[in-house]
Amino acid sequence: MLELPLTRRQIALAGALVLAAIFLASRLLFRTDAPSAPPIPTAAATRTAVGGSQVVVDVVGAVRRPGLYRLAHGARVADAVAKAGGVTARAQLELVNLAAMIADGEQIVVPRKGTGAGAAGAGSAVPGAASGPVHLNSATLEQLDSLPGIGPVTAQKILDYRQQHGAFASVDELDAVPGIGPARLEQLKDLVAP
Numbered sequence: 001m002l003e004l005p006l007t008r009r010q011i012a013l014a015g016a017l018v019l020a021a022i023f024l025a026s027r028l029l030f031r032t033d034a035p036s037a038p039p040i041p042t043a044a045a046t047r048t049a050v051g052g053s054q055v056v057v058d059v060v061g062a063v064r065r066p067g068l069y070r071l072a073h074g075a076r077v078a079d080a081v082a083k084a085g086g087v088t089a090r091a092q093l094e095l096v097n098l099a100a101m102i103a104d105g106e107q108i109v110v111p112r113k114g115t116g117a118g119a120a121g122a123g124s125a126v127p128g129a130a131s132g133p134v135h136l137n138s139a140t141l142e143q144l145d146s147l148p149g150i151g152p153v154t155a156q157k158i159l160d161y162r163q164q165h166g167a168f169a170s171v172d173e174l175d176a177v178p179g180i181g182p183a184r185l186e187q188l189k190d191l192v193a194p
Contacts, residue, residue, distance in 0.1 A: 057102050059084040061110035062091035076101055077140075080108050090114075097140035100159060105167040107138040133193040136168040147191055154179045168194040 006014075053073050057080050060066045064085030071079055078098035087093055090112045102108065134143050136158065144155035154177070161177045162168065171192055174180050180188075 055102055055104035055106075057105075058107040059110070060107060062088045062112045063110050064088060071102065074101065077108055081110060088112075095140070095142070097142060100140055101163050103137070103162045103166055105137065106162075107135070109138055133191055135193050136171070136174070137162065137194055139192075147188060149184050149187055150180075170194055 054070045055073055055075065056068055056070055058068055059080050063081060064087075066084060069080060069083045071083060076098065077096060077100045080102055081087060081096075081098065087110055092111045092113045095111050096108075134147060139158075141152065141155050141159060144150055144158050145152050147155075150158075157177050157179055158174070165173075165176075168174070171189055171194060172185070173194075174188065174192070175182065175185050
C-alpha cells in the first residue's frame with residue numbers, strides 16, 4: 001500500500017468528520033423527543049411551586065385593587081396594602097397595624113370610614129366587638145389585644161404563632177399559644193373565629 005503524506009488541512013477535515021459522527025451518534029442514542037412519564041412532585045418541588053418563599057394574602061376593603069397577592073415570606077401588612085394599589089380616601093387606616101407580619105392564607109381588611117369597625121373604634125366600644133368575632137387569621141395586634149384576658153404580649157404571641165405555623169384551622173389551636181390555657185380558651189371560644 002502506498003502511503004501519501006497527509007496535509008494539515010486533510011487532518012483537520014478528518015478530525016471534524018470524526019467529531020460530527022460522534023455528535024450525531026450521541027444525539028441518536030440520547031433522544032429526548034420520546035414521551036416520558038411525568039415527574040413525581042416532591043415536597044420541595046411542591047413548596048417551590050406553591051411559593052415556599054412566598055405567601056398569598058387576600059387584601060380587601062378600602063384599597064384600590066382588592067384581591068389575592070403573592071408576597072415574599074416575612075412581608076408586612078404595609079407591603080400587602082401597597083401591592084393592592086394603596087388605600088382609598090375612605091380608608092380608616094388607624095385600625096390597621098401596617099407593621100404586622102403577614103401569614104400565608106391571611107385576609108387583610110382595610111376598614112372604610114363609617115363602617116361598623118370604624119364606628120366601634122371611634123366610640124367607647126371595644127374594636128371588633130360590634131362586628132362579630134375576631135378572626136384569628138386576619139386580626140391585628142390591636143384587635144387581639146381588645147379580647148378579654150389578652151394583653152399586648154399575648155396578642156403578639158398569637159401573631160407570632162400564626163406567622164410561624166400558618167393560618168389557624170380552628171379556635172382550639174389557640175391552646176398551643178404560650179399564655180393561653182384551657183380556661184382562657186373557653187373564655188375566648190365565642191369571641192374568636194379562625
